[in-house]
Amino acid sequence: MTSRFTWCVIDCADPRRLATFWQQALGWEEDESDEDSVALRDPDQEWPKLLFQQVPEPKTVKNRLHLDVNPRGSSQEEELERLLSLGARRADIGQGADVSWVVLVDPEGNEFCLLQTQH
Numbered sequence: 498m499t500s501r502f503t504w505c506v507i508d509c510a511d512p513r514r515l516a517t518f519w520q521q522a523l524g525w526e527e528d529e530s531d532e533d534s535v536a537l538r539d540p541d542q543e544w545p546k547l548l549f550q551q552v553p554e555p556k557t558v559k560n561r562l563h564l565d566v567n568p569r570g571s572s573q574e575e576e577l578e579r580l581l582s583l584g585a586r587r588a589d590i591g592q593g594a595d596v597s598w599v600v601l602v603d604p605e606g607n608e609f610c611l612l613q614t615q616h
Contacts, residue, residue: 501544502544502545503544503545504545504546504548505545505546505547505548505564506548507547507548507549507550507607508550508551508552508554508556509549509550509551509552509605509607510552510555510605511551511605512530512533512534512535512549512550512551513530513549514604514605515535515549515603515604515605516530516535516536516537516549518583518584518603518604519547519549519603520537521583522566522580522583522585522603523537523539523566524540524569525537525539525540525547526538526540528546533550533551534548534549534550534551535548536548536549537549556605556606556607559608560607560608563607563608563609563610564609564610565598565609565611565612566609566610566611567611567612567614567615567616568611568612568615568616569615569616570615571615572615573599573611573612573613576611577599577601577611580601580611581601584603584604585601585602585603585604585609586601586602587599587600587602588601588602590608597612597613598610598611598612598613599611
C-alpha cells in the first residue's frame with residue numbers, strides 16, 4: 498500500500514489574491530472556494546490540488562517546502578518576465594549566480610523556483 502499526493506496546502510493572508518496569482522501563473526482553474534480558502538487544480542487532472550487557506554499569522558521565515566515550475570511554450574527568460582508582471586519578485590536565498598533556476602517569491606513572499614527546462 499502507498500499514499501497518494503492530493504493536496505498542497507498553502508497558508509496565506511489573502512487566499513483569493515494568492516490563488517489568482519497561481520491560477521494565472523499555472524493556467525489552473527478554480528476547483529472550489531469559501532470565504533477562507535480557494536482550491537485550484539490543473540484542468541487536465543483531478544489531483545493534486547493547491548489549497549490557499551487563510552491564517553492569522555504572517556509568514557516569518559524561509560519556506561521548508563517550495564514549488565518548482567517550468568516554462569511551457571516559452572523560454573525561461575520570457576516566463577520570468579511574465580511571472581514578474583503577475584506580481585512575483587526575485588529572491589536571494591543564498592543561491593549562487595551559477596545556478597540554472599531563478600528563485601522568486603509570490604505576492605505573499607512564498608519562495609518558488611522557475612526552472613530552465615521547457616515542459
